[in-house]
Amino acid sequence: MATEQSPSQPPSPDLSGEPGPDASAADIEADIEKTRHELGNTVEALAAKADVKGQAQRKAAEAKARLTDKAVQAREVVAEKASAVQTATQEALTDNTGAVKPTVPVAAIVAASLLIVGILAWRSRR
Template sequence: MTAQSKSRHGADAGTEELRQEVDRARQELGETVEALAARADVKAMARDKADQAKEMARERARRARRAVTSRQARTRAAQGGAAVATAGAVAALAVWMRRRRTPQARLRRTIRNAPVRLRVRRAQRAPIRVRRTGRGTLHI
């Protein structure tokens, strides 16, 4: 009798282990099915991606605000503005100096200070008009 009770007890222990193993396999199978269902759910994946993108945009906006409102950023911006203004002034001065040196500019200055101005017009009855400016003396 003791041998039979031992075999029964051993068989009972084996079936209990099998039941636990079957329960674990069921649970793993359920988790696998849930994971596959989540992969197949396109709407949920799109929502998750959109939420992630929104959160990233918010974080970047927070960082940008912090960077812009810092004292260091304001001084850098002021320095950049001063540099741009200086570069513009130098460019304008260079253009003005170059125009001043051209032969046409010299001729314009000479004509502007001349005692008589001539205006030549095409396709009119009196194509040349002479006007005294009152500047300088008229030498004939």
């Protein structure tokens, strides 16, 4: 069923978005440009999906960045814990004047400190 247009109205595109049979050359050229643009976008999208190597490189770069961030965080935590252990060890080994306490077995304190640092390092790697 064809619809009739009044002579005062310009020809409008049909429901498919294409210019109608009464369209001017400018309307047709505009439709061609629009179609070319849409086709170009579609081709770019398909090319991006087909670029498996590029996608793998992007994902590898993202994973590397995440791992680097986690390594920096782990390093900071270990440094904080080591500093706390060092301070605690120093306080345990020395008196208020800074002299070594004669009653504290030094080897036992050092061994315990190293054990604590080792455990903290092992846990931060997990």
